[in-house]
Amino acid sequence: MGNFLIVMAAEECRRQAEGLFQKGLRLCQRLKGQSRTVNILTRPSLWVAGFARLNSSGGKIAVDSETGNWLVSIGTWIHADGFGPEGQQRLLRLVREKGLRQVARNLEGFFVIAGGDGSDNEAYVLTDIVGSCHAYSRIEKGITAVAGSSLLLAALEESEIDPVGCQEFVQGGIIYEDRTLFREVRKLHPATQFSYKSGRLVRQECYWSTADLNPGSLTGSAATDALCDTIQTAARKIGSLVPRLLCDLTGGYDSRTLVAGFLSARVSISTAVSGETESPDVRISSALARLAAIPHRQSDPPPVHRYDQIHQALQLTDGEYDIVEYSPVSEIHREYAREFDLSVNGSFGEIARGYYWEILVPRTGNIGAIDAEKVARLRYLPRGFDSTIFPADQRVDLVEHFTNIIRRNNAGLENTPNTFQLDNTYLKLRMHRWQGRIASSTNQIWPCLSPFMFRSILEVMLQTDHHLRRRSLMIRELLPKLHREFSEYPLEHGYPPLPVTPLTLFRFWPIVPLYGNKAVSRLLRLGKQGARSTGPVSTVARLQLWQDPQIQEIMRCDRMLSTTVFEEQALRKFLSRSRHLEFPYGGQWARVLTLECLLRSLKEANSLI
Numbered sequence: 001m002g003n004f005l006i007v008m009a010a011e012e013c014r015r016q017a018e019g020l021f022q023k024g025l026r027l028c029q030r031l032k033g034q035s036r037t038v039n040i041l042t043r044p045s046l047w048v049a050g051f052a053r054l055n056s057s058g059g060k061i062a063v064d065s066e067t068g069n070w071l072v073s074i075g076t077w078i079h080a081d082g083f084g085p086e087g088q089q090r091l092l093r094l095v096r097e098k099g100l101r102q103v104a105r106n107l108e109g110f111f112v113i114a115g116g117d118g119s120d121n122e123a124y125v126l127t128d129i130v131g132s133c134h135a136y137s138r139i140e141k142g143i144t145a146v147a148g149s150s151l152l153l154a155a156l157e158e159s160e161i162d163p164v165g166c167q168e169f170v171q172g173g174i175i176y177e178d179r180t181l182f183r184e185v186r187k188l189h190p191a192t193q194f195s196y197k198s199g200r201l202v203r204q205e206c207y208w209s210t211a212d213l214n215p216g217s218l219t220g221s222a223a224t225d226a227l228c229d230t231i232q233t234a235a236r237k238i239g240s241l242v243p244r245l246l247c248d249l250t251g252g253y254d255s256r257t258l259v260a261g262f263l264s265a266r267v268s269i270s271t272a273v274s275g276e277t278e279s280p281d282v283r284i285s286s287a288l289a290r291l292a293a294i295p296h297r298q299s300d301p302p303p304v305h306r307y308d309q310i311h312q313a314l315q316l317t318d319g320e321y322d323i324v325e326y327s328p329v330s331e332i333h334r335e336y337a338r339e340f341d342l343s344v345n346g347s348f349g350e351i352a353r354g355y356y357w358e359i360l361v362p363r364t365g366n367i368g369a370i371d372a373e374k375v376a377r378l379r380y381l382p383r384g385f386d387s388t389i390f391p392a393d394q395r396v397d398l399v400e401h402f403t404n405i406i407r408r409n410n411a412g413l414e415n416t417p418n419t420f421q422l423d424n425t426y427l428k429l430r431m432h433r434w435q436g437r438i439a440s441s442t443n444q445i446w447p448c449l450s451p452f453m454f455r456s457i458l459e460v461m462l463q464t465d466h467h468l469r470r471r472s473l474m475i476r477e478l479l480p481k482l483h484r485e486f487s488e489y490p491l492e493h494g495y496p497p498l499p500v501t502p503l504t505l506f507r508f509w510p511i512v513p514l515y516g517n518k519a520v521s522r523l524l525r526l527g528k529q530g531a532r533s534t535g536p537v538s539t540v541a542r543l544q545l546w547q548d549p550q551i552q553e554i555m556r557c558d559r560m561l562s563t564t565v566f567e568e569q570a571l572r573k574f575l576s577r578s579r580h581l582e583f584p585y586g587g588q589w590a591r592v593l594t595l596e597c598l599l600r601s602l603k604e605a606n607s608l609i
Contacts, residue, residue, distance in 0.1 A: 003032070003051040003059075003148040003444065004072050006114055008123055009199040010142035014045055017143045017199065020156050021047035023609055024145070027155045030605035032444075033315045041070055043120040045199065048072060055337040055446040062088035068118025069096055074148050075111035075133040076342065076447045078234075078454075079103075084241045085447075100124055100193055104207045108234070108454040110439060112188070114146065123196045129208045129455055130348075131190025131432045134320075134440040138185050142199050146188075148440070151318035154182040155602055161565050167396045170389075170591045172382035173322055174434045176405055181319060181598065190432060208455065210427065211412055215420040216465045223464040224477050227352065230460055231261035231482070234451045238344070239267030242447075246340040247271050249296070251284035251492045253475050254349030258451060260483035262344075263292055270295040270340065274332055280492040291485045299335070301328040305544035307551055310597065316444045319598030321437040324541055324590035329438075330445065337446035347435050348452035351423060352461045353472040360418055365466040369414040370421040376402035380429065385588050388570045405429065419466040473499065542586050545593075546579055554596055561599040562592070 005024045009017030028034040034051050039061045041048040050072045052059035062071045071092040078084050079091060094103050095115060104126055107113075112135040116123035125146055127135065138145045138153040147153050165179035178187045188194065191208040194201060218226060239245065239262070247262060248255045249271035262269045271294055273285040282298055289296030304310065304327045313323040313330050336343065357364055359378050380402040387395055409428040410421050435450070442448045451457065461469075468474045476499045479487035490496050545551045557563065557572045571592075578589045 003028075003034075004074055004114065005047075005049045005051075005145070005147045005149075005152060006072075006123065006125075007047045007143065007145045008196050009045050009144075011045060011198065013142035013199060017045070018047060020143065020145065021049070024147075024152060024156055025049060026609050027152055027605055028149075030608060031151055031155060031315065031601060032149065033312075041072075045120050046116060046123065048114075053444060053446055054334065057341075057447060058085065060088060062092045064089075064092055064096065064118070067096065069115065070118075071095065071113065071115035073111055073113040074135070075109065075128070075443060076449045077107050077109035077111035077113070077128075078237050078241065080106040080108075082237060082240065084109075086241075100126065101205075101207055104193065108456060110443075110449055110453065112148065121198045125188065125194040125196075126207075127188050127190055127192050127194075128453075129191040129458070130427055130436070130453055131188065131192075132436040132439055132450075132453060133443065134436050135188045136180060136185050137188060137194075137201075139201060144196055144199050144201060149318050150180040150182065150185045150187070150320060151598065151602065153185045154180075155605055157184075159184050159602075161562075163394055163565060164396060164401075166565050166595070167390060167398075169320070170588060170595060171385040171387065171398065172380075173325075173587065173591060174430075174437070175320060176429055176433055177408075181595070187433075190428070210420075210424045210462065213420075213459060213463050215417055215463055218460060218464045219468065221477075223460065223468055224474060224481070226460045227457065227464075227474065227478055228481050230454070230456045231257070231451070232265040234454050234457060235262045235265035235267050238342070238449065238451065239265065239269075242342040244339070244341040245269045246297075246336055246343055248343075248345040249273055249285040249288060250346075251281040252346075253353060253472055253491070253497055254346030254452070255285075256288065256346075256486055256497065257349055257352075257475055257479060257482065258344065258346040259288070259292070259294075260479060260486045261451075263294075264482040269344075270297065272297040272299065272336065274299045274301055274329075276300060284489070284492060288486060288489060291489065292483070297336070299332045302331050303544070304328055304541045305548065307545075307548050307554075310545075310593070311601075313441075314594070314597050314601060316441045317437065317594075319594050321441055321594075322587065322590050323594045323597065324545065325587075326438075326441060330441070333442055333445045341447065343442065343446060343448040345448070345450055346452060347439070347450040348431060348458065349475075351426070351452070351458070352464070352469060352474050352478075354419065354466065354469040356422055356426060357419055357466075357470065360422065363418065364470065365417050365419050367415060367417060370406070370410060370418045370425075372406040372410070373399065373403045375406055375422065375425060380406075384584055386570075386574055386585050389566050389574050389592075391567045417466055419469075420462070423462055472497070539581060539583075539586060542578065542583070542589060543581070551593070554600065555593065560596055561603065562596045566592075 007017050007021040039050040041061050050059040050061045110133045111128050112133050113126040135148050136150045159182040162183045165175045165181050168175050193205050195203040247259050247269050249259050271289050273282050275282045309327045310323040313327040377399050406425050413421050476497050479497050488496050577583050
């Protein structure tokens with residue numbers, strides 16, 4: 001489903017809560033461009049609205065005619081019995097018969113599900129195991145509002161910028177933990193059941209945790225076979241529910257493995273790739289599609305040079321994702337949504353390949369607390385940002401900040417392999433908010449899904465012995481089981497995703513110059529802080545946007561609403577430099593623009609309500 005808004009109230013706050021709900025409906029039109037079907041359920045102390053996506057799917061509210069129980073969901077989920085979002089009525093019955101916790105353990109996918117009983121004063125919200133489908137809450141005295149949009153909740157009443165969330169976003173492009181850009185609005189935790197009564201949060205319980213897994217318990221062919229089986233099972237379930245599937249197919253491991261899983265399960269799909277015709281991703285994906293004789297689409301990312309383009313992206317992202325970066329992505333998805341029913345991608349597949357583990361060498365797999373400061377510095381500290389635009393007395397020390405986040409999220413896992421701790425960090429930090437911001441934005445357009453985040457698949461990957469997952473060995477052993485031709489066709493660097501054996505050794509000669517160059521690059525990087533790009537916006541996009549009169553007006557420092565969080569003189573210099581060809585902070589400039597557009601949109605919407 002696309003989005004929802006739920007307002008719950010204590011008896012003495014009913015009138016105020018109903019007013020906020022009605023305001024929320026109007027704001028959704030102003031802020032989100034929501035002119036599609038809106039389904040509404042009202043009770044004396046509870047109000048629910050379900051909003052359809054841009055492709056008109058979703059937004060329905062299921063109601064039990066006997067009990068008055070109700071249920072609404074966003075995202076894409078599949079129950080163990082083989083039904084999905086179109087079966088909300090069936091899910092509602094299961095919640096009544098078996099209880100929400102049991103139902104939660106039988107759901108897989110990317111979702112937030114909310115519901116309540118017929119008595120009007122009790123409600124619940126259930127998040128997926130990674131929290132990748134974003135939903136938020138705003139709690140005031142006697143009133144709780146929950147929605148799939150942080151911007152909508154911020155607009156309900158007066159809100160202040162969260163200085164930590166703001167610096168995380170502007171400097172690195174990702175907001176972490178439960179923070180948003182606003183103090184009053186909090187992101188709902190992953191894998192959690194939230195229970196509300198009379199407009200107040202009364203309980204929250206985690207129903208799934210990495211701490212309950214047994215790392216290293218799956219080894220050898222048993223692990224590879226288990227991954228093969230779970231991928232094929234997931235593919236069949238998805239294929240049985242959705243007729244027109246469009247799968248990402250690039251030049252790397254993850255999307256190739258996913259598409260191979262669908263093909264081996266005999267599920268009909270089409271594939272797509274984004275990029276220039278001669279780019280490695282496009283050349284390889286096109287060749288793979290020809291090998292498999294499947295319909296294939298290639299899209300050139302459209303140029304971003306007008307305000308109206310980024311404004312459309314803002315309506316989808318709530319300002320939690322760089323709107324210059326997401327704008328071409330959203331335009332491509334809008335086109336595909338006219339022809340297909342579900343966008344499928346290979347996100348989370350990298351967990352099977354020991355992603356980020358290179359920083360653990362030579363202690364890969366050792367038991368003991370991970371070096372949180374090292375992980376923070378090498379994998380979470382953004383490169384290429386100018387911190388001087390924030391007042392000196394308010395600047396966050398990002399290394400210390402991320403170190404503390406990593407320690408908090410790994411608490412209790414200190415006696416597990418360091419590889420498992422790094423996986424846990426990757427899920428709870430990067431995939432929770434980085435991948436989640438992309439998927440949650442795209443979900444506003446049409447349904448999207450990453451099968452590798454299904455619990456059945458994720459648990460196999462997380463519990464597989466680290467020796468098998470190093471250097472992508474698990475995937476290299478899996479691919480021939482799924483699709484022999486895909487396993488033999490070279491990756492971007494010229495060698496195939498096959499295990500290295502005496503019979504295949506000759507295929508790996510490109511590794512010699514490749515890793516020689518990598519070694520040189522690594523030596524050149526020694527002593528430099530940061531190991532992650534901040535997703536720099538192209539110079540062409542930045543300079544073209546500066547030519548738009550609306551952008552020039554928005555980014556006039558003396559009229560900017562966001563100057564309350566910046567050091568004004570430093571910001572003036574920053575913006576002045578950004579007009580020139582040589583400017584190293586293109587991504588940060590785009591996020592300053594995103595924040596300013598967000599605040600303006602918020603102000604304009606409220607002035608019209």
